[in-house]
Amino acid sequence: MKQTIDKYLAYLLIFLMAVITLDVLWGVFTRYALGSQAGWTEELARYLLIWIGMLGAAYASGQKMHLAIDLLSPKLSPKAQARLAVFIHLLVAGFALTAMVVGGLRLMYITHTLGQASAAMRIPLALVYAAIPMAGLLVVLYSVAPATEGKVSRSSRYGKEQNSAAGAAAGNKAS
Secondary structure, three states: OHHHHHHHHHHHHHHHHHHHHHHHHHHHHHHHOOOOOOHHHHHHHHHHHHHHHHHHHHHHHHOOOOOOOOOOHHHOOHHHHHHHHHHHHHHHHHHHHHHHHHHHHHHHHHHHHHOOEOOOOOOEHHHHHOHHHHHHHHHHHHHHHHHHHOOOEEEOOOOOEEEHHHHHHHHHHHO
16 A cells, blocks of 8 residues: 555655746746736745645655664664664654644634635635644554554665664565
């Protein structure tokens, strides 16, 4: 299931990057070639950047490409490393659930209730803010799935994936 989500999320991010590129190019063209920039291009770029940033952060979290400081883990035994990794995954999931999902849904509810719309394109701001709980759900999924499947991995200093139990076993076979 993770591979399917990864694939479609990557396609969505590629599509959004293509749209923002065309949008910015159109804005520059209309500003310099036609003398007046289309009013909606700047607003669309801003909202696309929000979606790309939030979904891109969730994708990076799922690919273990996020920033990590690995000072404590190498000093622990493999069993303690696995426990620490589960704790970290659950901590990240808890934060994403409370701050991003619950907070994002509240933000969407407030902007929808107040009827707030964007200035130039007149789209509901609740749609713009929907990126927050959506990214939060993805982060929760990416964080909880390895912990529940028993495939908790930690990233090494060089960004390579390493299963705490399988990595030790593979290291023993290679010697």
